[in-house]
Amino acid sequence: MALLVGNPAMPLVTAGVVFVFVGTVMIFFGNNSKGVEFFVESEPEQAIVYVLARGNLSLDEKDKLLKQAEEIVLKHPGIQTAFAFAGEGGLNNNTGGAQSPKDTIGRIQLETIPWEDRPEKVTPLFTVPLLGFDINRTTQDPAYDGDVIIAELSEQLAALPGIRTETLNLAMGPASGKPVHLRIKSDSFDDLMSATAQVRAEFEEVPGLTLIEDTRPLPGIDWQIDVDVEKAGRYGANVVAVGAMVQLVTRGLLLDTMRVESSDEEIEIRVRLPEDDRVLSTLDTLKVRTLDGLIPLSNFITRTPVPKLAEINRVDQKRYLDVKADVAPGLMKVVKTTRIDGVDVDTTLATLRPAGNDADITTADGTAFKITQRTEAARGTDLVAEIEAGALRLLPINPNERIAEITKWLDEKPLPFGVTTEWTGDQEDQAESQAFLSSAFTAALGLMFIILLAQFNSFYNSVLVLLAVVLSTTGVLIGMLVMDQTFSIIMTGTGIVALAGIVVNNNIILIDTYQEYERYMPRIEAIIRTAQARIRPVLLTTITTMAGLAPMMFGLSLDFAEGGYTIDSPTALWWKQLATAVVFGLGIATALTLLVTPSMLAIRVWATTYIRWIARLLAKMSMGRASKAARDWALQRDTRRRMAEEIIWDTDTLASTQPAQASTSASPLSPAE
Known part of the structure; x- marks a missing residue:
């Protein structure tokens, strides 16, 4: 520590190296991260399969089509139970606002085998060098993973003729609808329909998007009845009377309302024509009573078939339609990076999905994938060999990554004039959560700064304490890279906010001790003594905290009741990113704090001296x-220039002279004296 702060140059060099290291880590993370996600992705144990078909189907016909899908679901070995319901209704589930498609004829709710009850599989962990002895571990069979089951069911259900299916993942976590949700707005309905069809076609081409739907009206015909008011006036008929006659054919003419004991709401009393006469052709034979007698309605009304329009939705006084899609979980994309004009350009070669026994590629960590889509750029490329050689990278496909790809397409191929788009749904919730965490983080730093300023009575020392927060963020980014994790807005963001209140404790201890020592010793000496006195408690508290969170960071769950342990259970996956943020953030921040804080204190001392x-x-x-x-x-x-005077105190001489002086002082005075 004396070498670090004992001369004016070393503190500047140390602080500069640390800040360059922090900047390098942030740049490297931006270029090599696995992206950003809203919440931790966990494998589903429940799902809803929507069976879709169009046409005027009876309930029995809907049930027959639903049974075909139900048989496929029940035959899968990974399904524990399934509940099917044809027609409207079904179980009331928390789908986070994800409404069923408009052409749904039935739904199947399924539950997979619980994680702890799944069959086990022995996989090799590593081989002992020289001995050739294999160390194995027992894990749950990956073929029973919830994501794998849903992917296999989707492929099997897609082969059914006459129907389509959509599978909604009911994963744990905050309920939400489909994460890729684009809202299209325009004042012109024709332009809105055209833009929606164009965006829907692009969604179909983007790999990884599933359960694609839009809110355009379903194909159908409505009959528009127009009344020629001028001609009706010639016959002495009014619009009210004509409307009443039309209601007799449609929903009925309201006479009154009544209350019954079995209902809290009023029941309408309507009069209608007999069921056989409730057809549009009846309007040609109906007559309306006027002062001139009975006049046929067909004399002044016309029927025109028009496209069916089920509903009209507006936001900010503009009509809008939505295009929604989900992202298949666990997907990866194979990327080849090439440098063009000094800029790294990523080219997607293929898309991979999680696989069981039909795997095409197995990564170094044992994860199995199957190639589902190859792009034109992958023609003639041996993907397996290139991936094993490290020439190609595997990057996760998540909603944020797909939204970025579609946004790039929207910028390159603009929609018709007057059409605007905005991302809603999960993207909107993510932006709100990110804004909340940012404001909470800023407020926490502000409150800490006020408390530190009141305690230290120094702006410099208060800012120096909060500098540890920036260093801890660097540690979080390193943890994401080392543990190969995606940055989660909720869990990682919460870890950073919590970490801000932990890492400042080390700086508080160091600066408080320094302020105490500088009262009675030179300030450089006070910095050295502070580091020597406080390094042990700082390291002990950091190491114990990191050790306590290490099992959570590695996904280790201990069963104290029945014994044993599990790794990467669905519940443990929730906390891995938060624990990783705290462990790496605290460890890196502590190491850098023990270098930066003394250096920054010494910089102030040397700067003040030279000034x-x-x-x-x-x-x-x-x-x-x-x-x-x-x-x-x-x-x-x-x-x-003057040498300091040295006073040597001879204790032996002092001891021999003290008795003589005492005896002399004790003798009586002589008469002469």
């Missing part, structure tokens, strides 16, 4: 030798 020296030199040069500043300068110079 005073330069000020006195300037004062001497400007005021002359007779000035007070010049005399002080000369006195300090002479003092430094």
